[in-house]
Amino acid sequence: MIEWNKHSLLDLRELNKEEIEMVLETAKSLKEVSLREVKKVPALRGKTVVLLFFESSTRTRTSFELAAKRLSADTINIAVNNSAMSKGESVLDTARNLEAMNVDMIVVRHACAGVPNLLAQNLKTSIVNAGDGCREHPTQALLDLFTIKEKLGRIEGLKVGIVGDILHSRVARSNIMGFTKLGAEVTVCGPSTLMPPGIESTGVKVTYNVLELIEQCDVLMVLRIQQERQRDKYLPSIREYARMFGINKEKLRHAKKDILIMHPGPTNRGVELSAEVADGEYSVILDQVANGLAIRMAVLYLLLGTHGKAPAGE
Amino acid sequence: MSLWIKNAIIVNADKISRKPQDIFIEAGFIKKITASSDTPQTLSKGGAVNSIDAQGKLVMPGFIDMHVHLRQPGREDKETIETGSRAAAKGGFTTVMCMPNTNPVIDNGMIVKAILDEAQRVGLVNVIPIGAITRGQKNEELSDMFELKEAGCRALSDDGKSVVNSQLMRLAMEYARMAEVLLIEHCQDPNLSGCGVMNEGRTSTLLGLKGDPGVSETVIVARDIELAHYLNTRIHLAHISLKRSVELIRFAKSQGIRVTAEAAPHHFTLTEEAHESFDTNTKVNPPLRTKEDVEAIKEALKDGTIDCIATDHAPHTEEDKEADFDHAPFGMIGLETAVGLVITELVDPKIISWAQMVERMSAAPARITGLCHKGEISEGKEADITVIDPHREWEVRRQDFVSKSKNSPFIGRTLKGCVEATICQGRVVYQREGVPGL
Numbered sequence: 001m002i003e004w005n006k007h008s009l010l011d012l013r014e015l016n017k018e019e020i021e022m023v024l025e026t027a028k029s030l031k032e033v034s035l036r037e038v039k040k041v042p043a044l045r046g047k048t049v050v051l052l053f054f055e056s057s058t059r060t061r062t063s064f065e066l067a068a069k070r071l072s073a074d075t076i077n078i079a080v081n082n083s084a085m086s087k088g089e090s091v092l093d094t095a096r097n098l099e100a101m102n103v104d105m106i107v108v109r110h111a112c113a114g115v116p117n118l119l120a121q122n123l124k125t126s127i128v129n130a131g132d133g134c135r136e137h138p139t140q141a142l143l144d145l146f147t148i149k150e151k152l153g154r155i156e157g158l159k160v161g162i163v164g165d166i167l168h169s170r171v172a173r174s175n176i177m178g179f180t181k182l183g184a185e186v187t188v189c190g191p192s193t194l195m196p197p198g199i200e201s202t203g204v205k206v207t208y209n210v211l212e213l214i215e216q217c218d219v220l221m222v223l224r225i226q227q228e229r230q231r232d233k234y235l236p237s238i239r240e241y242a243r244m245f246g247i248n249k250e251k252l253r254h255a256k257k258d259i260l261i262m263h264p265g266p267t268n269r270g271v272e273l274s275a276e277v278a279d280g281e282y283s284v285i286l287d288q289v290a291n292g293l294a295i296r297m298a299v300l301y302l303l304l305g306t307h308g309k310a311p312a313g314e
Numbered sequence: 315m316s317l318w319i320k321n322a323i324i325v326n327a328d329k330i331s332r333k334p335q336d337i338f339i340e341a342g343f344i345k346k347i348t349a350s351s352d353t354p355q356t357l358s359k360g361g362a363v364n365s366i367d368a369q370g371k372l373v374m375p376g377f378i379d380m381h382v383h384l385r386q387p388g389r390e391d392k393e394t395i396e397t398g399s400r401a402a403a404k405g406g407f408t409t410v411m412c413m414p415n416t417n418p419v420i421d422n423g424m425i426v427k428a429i430l431d432e433a434q435r436v437g438l439v440n441v442i443p444i445g446a447i448t449r450g451q452k453n454e455e456l457s458d459m460f461e462l463k464e465a466g467c468r469a470l471s472d473d474g475k476s477v478v479n480s481q482l483m484r485l486a487m488e489y490a491r492m493a494e495v496l497l498i499e500h501c502q503d504p505n506l507s508g509c510g511v512m513n514e515g516r517t518s519t520l521l522g523l524k525g526d527p528g529v530s531e532t533v534i535v536a537r538d539i540e541l542a543h544y545l546n547t548r549i550h551l552a553h554i555s556l557k558r559s560v561e562l563i564r565f566a567k568s569q570g571i572r573v574t575a576e577a578a579p580h581h582f583t584l585t586e587e588a589h590e591s592f593d594t595n596t597k598v599n600p601p602l603r604t605k606e607d608v609e610a611i612k613e614a615l616k617d618g619t620i621d622c623i624a625t626d627h628a629p630h631t632e633e634d635k636e637a638d639f640d641h642a643p644f645g646m647i648g649l650e651t652a653v654g655l656v657i658t659e660l661v662d663p664k665i666i667s668w669a670q671m672v673e674r675m676s677a678a679p680a681r682i683t684g685l686c687h688k689g690e691i692s693e694g695k696e697a698d699i700t701v702i703d704p705h706r707e708w709e710v711r712r713q714d715f716v717s718k719s720k721n722s723p724f725i726g727r728t729l730k731g732c733v734e735a736t737i738c739q740g741r742v743v744y745q746r747e748g749v750p751g752l
Contacts, residue, residue: 013520090633090636090637091637091638092636092637110638111640112638112639112640112641113521113522113523113592113639113640114521114522114523114592114638114639115638117591117592118592118638118639121591121592132522133522133523133640134522134523134524135521135522135523136522170522173519173520173522196518196519197514197515197516197518197519197525197527198515198516198517198519199519201516201519201520202519202520
């Protein structure tokens with residue numbers, strides 16, 4: 001196995017295939033920790049991880065916090081109201097103050113693209129991107145890859161569909177990077193007004209026909225649609241969106257028998273995904289959440305642990 | 315006061331002197347130009363006048379920048395008339411026209427006079443304020459154009475934004491035609507550009523940054539060309555950044571429509587890929603575009619579709635720029651790097667000639683703004699002169715900027731061609747360290 005020499009995880013764009021696979025391998029061996037009676041290993045004892053969230057989050061923040069705790073790191077949660085922030089201290093200043101207290105890692109989520117890069121360029125502390133604006137959400141894509149690999153045994157050659165608001169989705173961008181690097185064939189689908197210009201240049205296909213997409217997919221990733229897209233005039237109505245792009249049992253009639261339905265959460269049930277499908281036989285949504293923990297443990301372990309190798313038999 | 319520039323190869327927009335010339339300056343004007351070989355020995359031996367030896371240098375009419383932000387009044391922490399004048403002098407500019415998006419906005423005669431007084435006190439370069447087209451740049455009612463003109467404005471602009479309302483722009487153009495004052499349009503439809511922070515396209519998609527589509531510029535370019543045609547008047551288009559805009563302007567000129575345009579050095583030297591690092595010093599409005607656009611701007615500067623080069627010098631404090639990409643302000647400083655960038659990127663690769671450089675940086679802006687005693691080195695003209703070393707290579711270094719702000723994406727770059735001395739109204743206002751003379 002290759003050496004891990006990354007100090008921060010900013011995006012999947014900067015990771016190569018081998019590095020992505022190394023995270024997945026590491027997660028595989030760490031997943032077991034959460035199944036033990038004592039759900040803790042001492043790998044990161046004495047390390048401090050700060051969760052610096054400028055956007056609200058339940059699942060991702062909890063997942064990172066649990067991941068750190070299961071590796072015995074100390075965690076601190078800082079939730080910053082964005083509007084209060086914009087007038088006072090800058091993001092960089094806040095992070096510099098944290099660094100002065102000798103924290104080992106800052107996990108950051110921010111509404112602006114590039115904030116993790118800004119911190120990584122100016123600090124020595126390890127930075128993990130937990131979502132930056134519309135750019136990337138690398139641990140989400142890693143956990144999606146992990147889940148698919150667990151369920152289907154491979155990524156290469158799979159046909160993956162991503163449906164929804166591609167324009168504003170950092171999950172879509174990270175997944176496109178991850179899937180294409182591991183050899184899957186990605187098609188994105190959504191309203192034309194929510195399709196980012198030049199998206200084809202990332203190596204994906206574009207379709208506006210969700211039924212055609214469903215027919216050929218091994219994996220269908222459904223994205224959350226924000227209610228404000230109607231107000232911002234991207235969509236005539238949420239109702240029409242649900243009718244044209246919402247995934248329900250009826251639309252899945254032509255799907256492959258072992259299709260995987262994924263969603264990064266939180267779901268708008270009845271809008272982009274019907275409850276029936278979200279809880280149905282094809283859905284792996286809760287597996288994604290469980291695997292998210294393992295992936296984040298792997299990321300923390302690789303960035304902060306005794307570098308170099310996956311933990312043997314831990 | 316008198317000044318003698320010896321051994322000058324004089325570059326005018328239409329002619330380069332074949333043999334070295336001596337330029338004699340008195341009372342701020344060019345009194346006499348003679349072949350250096352004809353200059354009496356007695357004069358060259360006597361120490362009666364100050365002199366500069368321009369041996370091996372190019373001597374050009376002082377550069378005129380139609381588009382700078384001096385930030386005074388209002389944001390003196392970013393730049394002042396004094397520091398901006400110093401930056402201009404160091405950059406070879408003898409005249410700068412400062413945009414009215416100050417606080418308060420330059421929309422009445424009192425503020426124009428206050429700026430002119432301060433520029434006079436500083437006494438380095440000519441500072442000519444540009445007044446607002448609409449009062450308070452609010453896009454609601456016209457400013458008092460006659461008052462602004464009488465106070466000293468030669469041009470009006472709502473720079474920073476377009477005059478969005480087409481009817482208001484029509485009225486502004488009609489009124490400005492009567493008042494004989496130039497209108498400068500910042501071409502950007504705010505509804506289309508939205509919260510965009512960079513050019514919309516493949517790179518904005520990759521970086522997850524909000525895109526400002528090129529069409530936000532071109533719809534206003536096209537609209538203003540049509541208004542100029544309909545009203546049979548003229549319009550000057552600021553900081554053109556796109557191939558499509560160039561094509562529209564080229565078409566308009568071929569039809570005889572009186573449109574003129576400027577381009578900024580960063581738009582013919584940098585592309586949107588510069589944002590990959592999320593360096594906020596690359597964030598500028600209009601945004602950096604694609605390679606194709608950069609090539610089109612160069613071509614337009616070569617064939618004259620774009621008449622002149624203007625820096626859009628936009629100083630910002632480090633505190634303001636040290637933000638995330640979305641919240642950092644737009645703009646970069648440009649006065650001190652313009653000459654180096656023009657020579658390195660346009661003259662040295664033979665895209666434009668030395669004479670064309672003078673046309674784009676001095677003669678054309680003088681003509682467009684009606685400064686009939688500037689833009690040329692000849693007897694009787696004002697003694698605004700820039701001396702250039704065409705060969706000297708230098709590195710852009712943060713600590714060397716004399717502008718109050720240091721927000722340049724060119725720091726670290728090596729440029730060819732540098733300003734040796736700047737003479738404004740017959741006075742040496744800048745001389746590079748180590749240059750002999752005086």
